[in-house]
Amino acid sequence: MDLDNSVNLAARLAQVLGPESVLTAAADRERFLVEERGLYRGAARIVIVPRDAQALSRAVALCADAGVAMVPQGGNTGLAGGAVAGADEVLVSLSRLNRIREIDPVNFTITVEAGVILADLQAAAHEAGCLFPLSLGAEGSCTIGGNIASNAGGVGVLRYGNTRELTLGLEVVLPDGQLWNGMRPVLKDNSGYSLKNLFIGSEGSLGIVTAAVLKLFPRPRQIETAYCALPSVEAALTLLGLARQRSGDMVSAFELMSQFSLSIVTRHAGGQAPFAVQAPWYALIELSTSCEGEELRGLFETILEEAYAQELISDALIATSSEQSRKLWALREGIPEAQKRAGGSIKHDISVPVSSIPAFIATAGAAVEEYMPGIRLCAFGHVGDGNIHYNFTQPEAMEKQVFLSHWHAINDIVHPIAMRMHGSISAEHGIGLLKAEEIIRHRAPVEEQLMRAIKTAIDPRNLMNPGKTVLA
Incomplete structure (x- = not known):
């Protein structure tokens, strides 16, 4: 043009x-x-x-x-x-399509336009006595339409599922301008192909989401947060299983952080280490329930006492106020910004089965260290759902641009390991331009054929976000 x-x-x-x-x-x-x-x-x-x-x-x-x-x-x-x-x-x-059309606390649904900011959606649900559980670092500026287009995950996937599981219906403008109204606020709809799921996670490559009907949940009446010091990743997984079993599956978040990731937050993002003695790994755990009472804190203390007796944790701090809980969460949420300030970083948004996380971290770490001695692993993420942000910070003696020139080479080490462990190289950030070429090497030929067939059927002229997700 x-x-x-x-x-x-x-x-x-x-x-x-x-x-x-x-x-x-x-x-x-x-x-x-x-x-x-x-x-x-x-x-x-x-x-x-x-x-x-x-x-x-x-x-x-x-x-x-x-x-x-x-x-x-x-x-x-x-x-x-x-x-x-x-x-x-x-x-x-989509920024001006920002109306909350309806909240139905009886049906536990909220109907919103695509430009509604995620934090505003959360606040509207809270005011109605409900919870919209999607939560991520950019929630103060990201919009629900973008969350749907990328099938966003965040910290609550372990308990509530990602955006796909939270979406009941969609309104979508198709590539020829037709407006499809699939806004059905029902949990059961077995009337044919699940059309909404074609558009969730498609990154706008099949159509433009303009509105959605989303699930709500009872608002939590009790929330407890703990920061734990761990000897190993294996201990973190055992602790996760223990917390889920003993709490009746009330674990709403379980975030894993390496010692290096905590150290850069305390050095570059104003965080304060919760323990005097460093540990190799840390876990931020949140338990929540919609029941009233004082039972949850006592239950959490019992779980952590059992974990300590089993040598799964070396120390733990349970927040005693909402402010202290906010500060503990800031240690996790501050990692991406701290990594920017710590130097060049090469990032991987991978997922593997939860049981494979220790083997992945060890195997990929050893392979990358062999390729580039002195590279610093900054691993953190939503270990409860298998999504690890497996990032690397430049060696201290290396120039940033020299380090970043190795991005593709390090991808070629990390991504095949994730795939061999039946994982994904894009857990929640999408494909976009960043991985559009590379993803083809990691999809089975029949999978790529199916995706191209869907793209061609719905957008035969390749007018919707071309060059992203599926290369037509």
Whole structure:
């Protein structure tokens, strides 16, 4: 799309959406073109910000008639470049589709538009006496549409499932502009193919999610948080099993952190180590229940006493206030920012079966250390669901850019190990631009054929977020 065609398309979109919904000036477009990690830079000449799904439907039909590709964008917090638009593509921001349409506390559902910020959704559910359990570090700025498009996970997957398990129905604008209404607020719908699941995790490559019906849960009345020092990853898994069994499966989060990851938080992100003596590994554990009473803390203390007797933990701290709990969570949530300040980092968002986590960490760590002596492992994540953010920080004596030049080589070490252990190289961050080429090497041929067939059937002209997820 050359400049003249771009100007013409922008004028036609302004007629459909209103001039205030079509951004072409560089200053107006800038915030939509900056990618979270700085690995990519958007170049879209046109950004549209529609007010509702019907307006978006008309705009998509117009772009489809013109043969112009579209890239949807939510809060622009993605880590895989999935919302980066090129100069010949129209960037579609869902930020103004931000209404909470309905909360039904009897049905335990909430109906929201795609641009609703996750933290606002959580707050609305809380006010209605309910819980929306999806929780992740970017929840103050990410949107539920982006969460759905990437099938976001976060800290609550162990108990509540990822976004796919939390989604009952969707409203989607299809590649030709048709608006599909699949907003069924029911737990059971056995009426054919599960169309909603085609769009969840598709990163906008099949259509643009404009609204969703989501599950709610009873609001927790008791929440207890503990930070534990561990001798090994194996001990963490045994502790996880013990906590789930003894609590009646009330474990709502179980986060694993290496000693190195804690050390950079205390050094670069203002965190304070909870224990005087360092341990190789740490676990942040949260138990919660919707029942009232004072039983949960006593139960947690009993679990930790048993864990200590079995030498699964060397020390533990149970938060005595919401402020102390917040500080313990900050030790976990501060790791990504601290790693930025600690130097160059090469990141892997892998998952393996929970039982394989110790073997994966040991095997991949030894292989990468052999390749690059002095490299520093920064492993942390949602060990309860098998998702480890298996990152590496540059050796102290190496320049950052030299280190980052080894990104693909280290991927080639880590990713095959995850796949051999029946895992995934993209657990919750998506494929985007970052892994679009590489993922082909790790999918079985029949799997790749099926995905391409679905893409071709729904988006035969490759107009929806081309170059992401599935290379058509």
